[in-house]
């Protein structure tokens with residue numbers, strides 16, 4: 001029935017006349033690769049679908065009228081007319097042509113890259129979700145969530161951000177890579193049905209998109225905020241937990257304030273630090289309160305059988321005065337929470353013990369950064385003490401490092417990009433994918449899916465900090481794009497509903513998202529070390545544990561890599577630590593765990609064994625838990 005909902009919604013917008021301007025996509029297909037300087041600002045408003053009684057009479061199928069009754073047959077007839085109207089609003093041929101062209105240009109461009117040097121894009125397949133929010137689960141599966149789009153025309157806004165009522169709903173799926181790439185590899189795990197406080201009394205799957213998220217120490221994913229609807233982005237108070245072990249959602253008590261575009265990080269104490277986001281009043285009114293989950297008096301759950309249910313949050317004594325949403329939060333090795341705001345002068349450090357904050361020096365770029373990537377840099381066997389701010393300014397290729405209380409300019413990338421994602425690979429190198437010119441702008445004006453193709457280029461940073469461009473991804477992916485390092489060492493790309501809608505060769509298939517797989521160069525450099533066994537029980541800090549390998553001669557390092565949960569280029573969980581090898585005995589290696597929860601907050605981590613070139617094994621999971 002959701003199809004009906006979608007065109008009926010377009011009908012609901014009938015007061016808005018069709019724009020007199022031709023849709024942007026129709027004429028400028030595959031234009032030059034240089035970004036247009038004349039930046040179109042005409043956003044094409046939603047079109048009207050007007051259906052006359054005569055049209056309905058003509059469309060009604062006598063067989064349907066006979067078996068279902070006249071009223072039902074008329075409803076179906078209206079649906080068909082409505083869907084055709086939406087189709088004609090943006091031709092399928094344009095989507096197919098653009099997709100074919102991207103496929104072909106990817107093939108040609110990537111032919112020159114040696115996979116052993118640059119890695120290789122291997123797979124591209126349909127997904128039932130856009131993947132605007134992702135979380136690698138400690139089961140090896142990947143949680144994808146977003147919303148039902150309200151548009152199949154990529155020159156219009158596809159997200160129900162401005163919708164108040166039942167069309168403003170969330171959706172979620174789990175992809176199991178072990179089951180391959182067909183539709184049965186995905187399982188629908190819809191968010192719990194809630195009745196949003198929007199005055200509509202229209203219960204629907206919780207609109208948990210444009211929220212913030214982080215892992216709980218028991219491997220679950222806590223999601224805070226979402227879309228209340230309207231006014232340019234209005235925050236919901238939702239607090240939900242996704243249990244990967246049972247693949248079920250659990251509602252918690254509401255937050256004190258609404259949050260649309262908040263950030264969340266898990267601290268050394270295993271609790272979530274939640275701040276920022278547009279408030280319940282809407283865009284421009286930010287929620288500066290800092291909330292904590294669970295509340296101070298509630299014990300943190302380390303047990304995978306204990307899904308929090310109806311737990312309360314509480315508030316810090318201080319607040320976080322960010323004027324821009326989605327700040328980058330990191331819990332660094334001193335146990336403090338660092339919050340790097342998008343404005344240059346909104347850099348703070350927060351102390352979970354004293355619930356106080358302190359201002360950090362201004363970021364030297366002296367400006368505002370759009371959504372863009374940031375990572376906590378690997379620091380040997382210690383937790384990270386430095387952060388690299390990368391994306392967010394299309395005019396600034398520089399990267400900025402915060403370390404030891406001060407900023408330095410770090411090695412530049414080839415060009416500036418926003419909406420990018422940067423991953424820490426098991427070998428410690430950084431890898432950037434995705435990116436765009438601006439929000440829903442790929443270089444040729446807003447809501448024009450024809451992209452400046454330079455943003456499809458991946459870019460990799462070596463041990464010395466030097467960047468080099470690599471193979472191109474299939475789709476341009478900007479706003480709402482994501483990338484995930486998988487336990488087998490491959491990288492999954494997804495997200496950006498506008499591009500996924502714009503390039504769907506079959507928009508009526510019911511699969512309106514896509515996933516791309518990239519194999520880093522380390523998967524093309526011969527045999528890999530093997531990690532055969534790891535203890536299942538949680539491990540404590542400053543202790544040791546034994547792993548088994550069939551390739552002891554090929555193991556020179558062991559590393560701990562945190563899983564990724566990300567959205568809007570914000571990923572607060574990524575970190576990589578070496579696990580020193582304490583001793584070796586045949587096929588057995590004894591590994592040392594991190595010194596304290598400040599180095600690596602409690603939770604589930606991937607353990608990779610590496611050879612001397614940095615080629616990783618497939619990972620296995622270990623849970624770090626204080627006192628275990």
Ligand SMILES: [Cu+2]
Nearest residue numbers: 209210480568
């Ligand atoms: Cu968003």
